[in-house]
Amino acid sequence: MIDVNVSLGFWPFQDTASLTAAKLVKYHREEHIAGALVSSTEAILFPDPDIPDAALFKKLDRYPTLSPVKTINPTLIGWEDSLDDFIQRGAVAVKLYPNYHSYSLADTAPRALMAELNRRRIPVMIAIRIEDERQHFPLMRVPPVPFEDIIELSAAFPRVPVIVLNAYYREIIGMPPGRKNLFADIAFAEHPDTVAEIVKRVPSKHIVFGSHTPFFTLRAERNKMRFASISPQDISRIADQNAIRIFRIE
Amino acid sequence: MATIIDIHVHHHLGEESTSSPVPVQPLIEQAARVGIGHLNLLGNLFRFGVNPTADHVREINTVTINQVASRPNILGGFCYLNPELDVTFLEDEIARCIVNGPLSGIKLEIDVNCRDRRLDTIMDVAANLHVPVLHHSWYISTGLQEHASDPADIADLATRHPNTTIIMAHLTGVGMRGVRDIQPFPNTLIDTSGGQPVSGMVEYAVNRLGPERIVYGSDTIVRDFACQIGKVTGAAIPSRYKDMILYQNARRLLNPDRRRKVQS
Numbered sequence: 035m036i037d038v039n040v041s042l043g044f045w046p047f048q049d050t051a052s053l054t055a056a057k058l059v060k061y062h063r064e065e066h067i068a069g070a071l072v073s074s075t076e077a078i079l080f081p082d083p084d085i086p087d088a089a090l091f092k093k094l095d096r097y098p099t100l101s102p103v104k105t106i107n108p109t110l111i112g113w114e115d116s117l118d119d120f121i122q123r124g125a126v127a128v129k130l131y132p133n134y135h136s137y138s139l140a141d142t143a144p145r146a147l148m149a150e151l152n153r154r155r156i157p158v159m160i161a162i163r164i165e166d167e168r169q170h171f172p173l174m175r176v177p178p179v180p181f182e183d184i185i186e187l188s189a190a191f192p193r194v195p196v197i198v199l200n201a202y203y204r205e206i207i208g209m210p211p212g213r214k215n216l217f218a219d220i221a222f223a224e225h226p227d228t229v230a231e232i233v234k235r236v237p238s239k240h241i242v243f244g245s246h247t248p249f250f251t252l253r254a255e256r257n258k259m260r261f262a263s264i265s266p267q268d269i270s271r272i273a274d275q276n277a278i279r280i281f282r283i284e
Numbered sequence: 285m286a287t288i289i290d291i292h293v294h295h296h297l298g299e300e301s302t303s304s305p306v307p308v309q310p311l312i313e314q315a316a317r318v319g320i321g322h323l324n325l326l327g328n329l330f331r332f333g334v335n336p337t338a339d340h341v342r343e344i345n346t347v348t349i350n351q352v353a354s355r356p357n358i359l360g361g362f363c364y365l366n367p368e369l370d371v372t373f374l375e376d377e378i379a380r381c382i383v384n385g386p387l388s389g390i391k392l393e394i395d396v397n398c399r400d401r402r403l404d405t406i407m408d409v410a411a412n413l414h415v416p417v418l419h420h421s422w423y424i425s426t427g428l429q430e431h432a433s434d435p436a437d438i439a440d441l442a443t444r445h446p447n448t449t450i451i452m453a454h455l456t457g458v459g460m461r462g463v464r465d466i467q468p469f470p471n472t473l474i475d476t477s478g479g480q481p482v483s484g485m486v487e488y489a490v491n492r493l494g495p496e497r498i499v500y501g502s503d504t505i506v507r508d509f510a511c512q513i514g515k516v517t518g519a520a521i522p523s524r525y526k527d528m529i530l531y532q533n534a535r536r537l538l539n540p541d542r543r544r545k546v547q548s
Binding site: 048049050053166167168169170171172175222224225226227228230247248249250251252253256257258260261263 | 290295311314317339422423424425426435456457459480481482483484504505506507509510512513514515517518519
């Protein structure tokens with residue numbers, strides 16, 4: 035199994051900093067997870083994501099099963115150099131937080147980034163949210179990224195794999211059929227027999243396993259797959275085959 | 285391992301007839317796959333919207349009674365009440381559902397805030413019968429519903445009724461502040477139901493309240509049994525605490541030998 039939605043680092047409203055890369059690898063062994071895509075939690079709020087990302091990438095050097103993901107804020111001057119630099123350091127994908135970085139996906143800057151990702155054939159992950167809106171710290175209520183904006187972006191750049199992270203069940207089942215480059219993870223989705231219900235409505239080739247570790251309990255997320263009443267083919271696609279194809283994992 | 289008890293299950297949310305055309309069997313089978321052998325049904329609470337009439341409350345509870353009666357080894361249930369209604373109705377409904385019926389506790393939702401003194405009769409009867417009261421609660425950043433209760437309200441209720449066992453619902457929803465709100469009240473437990481599987485919350489509640497004051501619940505039919513169980517089994521706490529949370533504490537609360545019949 036490949037977990038596409040993991041982060042390491044400090045978050046002010048939850049004890050996420052306790053999870054180290056070493057502990058993460060240990061939990062993965064216990065939960066039969068072969069690898070993960072990992073971004074920096076601090077890159078969400080820190081004014082220059084390059085700084086926490088540099089620390090993260092250095093940490094992950096020792097852990098071959100953990101693949102680093104670069105957070106880009108395309109409104110920052112010089113994002114092109116950041117992208118170039120971190121691709122050379124081994125970034126397998128780019129992650130965007132339009133809501134926390136205060137831009138719309140319709141703006142010029144993210145469009146320019148998408149054009150560059152298209153040129154370089156790099157997938158983009160867009161986190162709709164970090165926390166359930168009902169639980170936000172009252173003085174820091176950040177609205178979710180509109181799903182329709184992500185759908186439109188995926189249509190505008192059909193050759194760039196767009197992976198939506200942290201969408202609710204009702205958002206995922208609203209994904210337009212036939213959009214080849216659009217994918218969603220299951221971290222925030224929940225329904226009795228979550229994955230089976232999703233797969234009834236969205237082909238499994240568009241779904242990936244993402245746990246939102248360490249914000250969410252890994253066992254709970256892993257259980258969604260462990261007890262899903264779906265075919266072995268669907269399990270295989272969601273567990274790792276889709277991620278291997280999208281992120282060109284060897 | 286002994287069978288897991290899920291103290292917080294709704295079947296179904298939405299419109300249905302009194303005989304429920306939506307069979308409960310698929311839910312039982314899904315629960316069994318993850319080791320849950322006892323579902324505590326809390327009623328189809330929003331079938332008639334907020335603040336239902338006496339007839340509506342009676343209909344909701346009749347469905348629960350019928351379901352429990354049909355599968356008493358697997359299903360239990362609580363009597364849902366709207367404290368806005370006449371005291372005589374409330375007492376009669378408790379008698380119908382619990383004293384003379386198969387239900388083993390009381391469910392309160394968002395119809396009346398729990399600081400309201402209209403809850404007092406319900407709480408006193410529950411104490412006399414030795415049955416728990418499971419009360420919805422949440423700290424919501426997006427704005428609480430008009431009469432909904434938050435954990436500070438539950439703490440007020442616990443202060444007024446120290447002899448009534450209260451189960452405050454929704455550990456993730458009440459958060460750390462909510463856990464601290466009820467920490468001083470040994471008569472108040474918390475269920476793990478609902479909300480995302482936020483890490484660290486079960487561990488926090490164990491540290492603050494002790495494992496004996498936490499009970500597992502899922503909040504199905506809006507949640508996934510396997511995911512909600514994983515909140516507990518995936519927590520960094522000793523196995524014996526997980527057993528307490530998953531079934532021992534609930535077994536103690538729902539033990540019919542604890543219940544005392546009201547002399548008519």
